[in-house]
Amino acid sequence: MNMGWQMYLRRLQESDLKDRVMWMNDVAVYPSMGFTPPISLENTVNWYRSNLSNNKRVDCVFVNEIGELLAMAGLTGIDYSCRKAELYLFVNPNRQRQGLGKKATYLLCKYAFNVLHLNKVFLYTNAANIGAQRVYESVGFKLEGTHREERMVDGNYEDRFYYGLLAKEFDYDQIPLLMIGCNILIMNYIDVGGVKLRVVRDDLYPFVGGGSKARKAVAYEVFLRENGYNAIVTCGGIQSNHNRAMALMCAKNSWKCHLCIQGSEERFMNEKGNALLDRLSGAECELIRLEDTAVAMDRAMKKLKEEGYNPYYVTGGGHNLPGGTCFVDAVLELKYQCERIDYKPDYLFLASGTGSTQAGIVVGLDLVGWGDVKCVGISVARQQGRGKQVIVEFANMLAAHYGLKRDYSESIFFNTDYLCGGYEKFTPEMKDYLDQTTAKTGLVFSTTYSGKGFYGMMQEIEKYHLKDKNIVFWHTGGLMNIMK
Ligand SMILES: Cc1ncc(COP(=O)(O)O)c(C=O)c1O
CATH class of the missing domain: 3.40.630.30 (Gcn5-related N-acetyltransferase (GNAT))
Structure with a gap:
């Protein structure tokens, strides 16, 4: 469409x-x-x-x-x-x-x-x-x-x-x-040890459990309704924010939701946080091995069709068009709010995974005439090569959707210096720093996503002497990740 x-x-x-x-x-x-x-x-x-x-x-x-x-x-x-x-x-x-x-x-x-x-x-x-x-x-x-x-x-x-x-x-x-102006986006001002930041509080996004994945899920809700879908199949890890947001969104609409959850039954049944909400949502939770994801999702799609549903295949992390357009909309709102306080960011940092959040923000910045704002994704899992390429491809596709002919190959900044060894990994220093920041600011981070993004950003600010620049941190949420 x-x-x-x-x-x-x-x-x-x-x-x-x-x-x-x-x-x-x-x-x-x-x-x-x-x-x-x-x-x-x-x-x-x-x-x-x-x-x-x-x-x-x-x-x-x-x-x-x-x-x-x-x-x-x-x-x-x-x-x-x-x-x-x-x-x-x-x-x-x-x-x-x-x-x-x-x-x-x-x-x-x-x-x-x-x-x-x-x-x-x-x-x-x-x-x-x-x-x-x-x-x-x-x-x-x-x-x-x-x-x-x-x-x-x-x-x-x-x-x-x-x-x-x-x-x-x-x-x-x-x-x-x-x-615009009513499109939900909360922006706060905080001072972290003399570094003055504006924080986009998507951690407080007020639907289906919050976080940037909830923003995406609400965009999918509109897309699914407009196109007559009444079921979805998607995938993610045991503590996937994406799975949880999609499952709760489906519950709200009485739509069928099949989650292919990569992990063991034992861990899934014993953990709280997103796993608990997945269980409560009424979604069909199928525990699978990571390498079986594609096969399991295809099988679930086929089954739902045989049962008479009209299912939509939601790529892991919400990596389809609505997962990007919702961030273009959010940037429009960001610009509107910034203009009211006579503020323009020089840098915007966020935690980046599958990259559709970052791609949506980058294309949004271009569309509103803020293409000079440097958007830096701090990788939470992927290495440079594939991680960046996926974002570039998604951004190019998204730009084309809006009638922009762009190649983002040279303008996606994907920083892999704070991976700490990969997904869900972190160092004691990072954890300590985040705990102290919570105690000083009231902002809550998980070491899986937003915490990595925040820690990475603060290190980069220090390293490149960016303290006096206008810096926005896009807090993508993940509160459930610390409640597991
Ligand atoms: C809390 C949180 N922040 C950031 C991300 C990364 O978003 P994206 O996959 O769009 O890069 C995720 C993805 O799961 C997330 O749950």
Whole structure:
């Protein structure tokens, strides 16, 4: 499936007003909106500022991944007593007739019903504007009445139509609502012995057990639903965060989940943390040898199909497209939050395993115009050659998905100096350092993933005198790994 360019909803901000005024003065916009040009920037800025604390309206814009403004829209006259609001929308004059109006109308209604919990969205449209009526009807609006001879157009009276859409009539499953500013990303500031860091707290990601694998699992949830899948097969180790997040996500949706778990039955049954959550999730847990993974996954896929399910094969670690696009979305949010505090990272560090997290972040940085931010993955398991190659391939594929022609061969930084011998291995110094950091900062790390990333980052900061640079640590979580 080509998910193509996405449309993101975010609140209108003052920097959008120049475009807003330009569009409002454009003949492709003002006749159908009832604006009377010329509209001045000064008045619009005053209007914007005076409405900042007005809770009876929400003004938004729709943008794509690179921040291009596609449409402006809003819900006005919000009446909380009967939970209804009037919708308005106008599309970028240079982007008309591309189906954006329909998509934006749909998404704004979804926002009205799902986020604002309104019961009804209504709008007025001119009788002559047949195109707009088609759009509203295709989203589910119903014509409720005609206001006769409401307008004067070129010396003739024109009717206006009143359209309404109720929450219970809306089709919620068409397109996912992606929001910037509301897309969950928590960023903290910490000082570790004089090193000032911003930390992306994906360890606190609030669904299916948290961590970056939970962010991925939520992206898969949307993908699976959109494509009519009702089962998955995936794989990972006994303490795999990926397996746990996918299993809980499936449980939430009553989807069948088959986990191929690489390890012994005895260890799996005796450990807590992710193993315990896998067991509780109701997933089918098949203990296998690492070298049998492909065969076991194929067998599980076949079995589920024979049982009448429509299963999706999720590569270990969530290494398919949704596992990368969700980090592009997260970077969009990161940039939005950084701009609000006038901050731009020079470096971004994270723990890197299968590499789709790192690839998603790198492509996201490129898409938002922050390609100069150096993103360094600290390897948690893989050696340089294969580890880096997999990330490069995934990043190239992801970039192509967004229409970017890029070769990341020279721009993936994958550091294998802190492997300590491989997956789940660590040194006493590392453990000691992380324990002390927890005691000083309240941040919790596992020595398997985020701890390796954090320790490696701090060593690199020291080694290359990066203390005064703007550094972001992307905390990928893994709390369950210390609860085993
Ligand atoms: C907590 C945590 N951090 C980082 C990673 C690495 O993510 P990726 O496999 O996308 O490189 C993992 C992978 O399992 C993880 O569980």
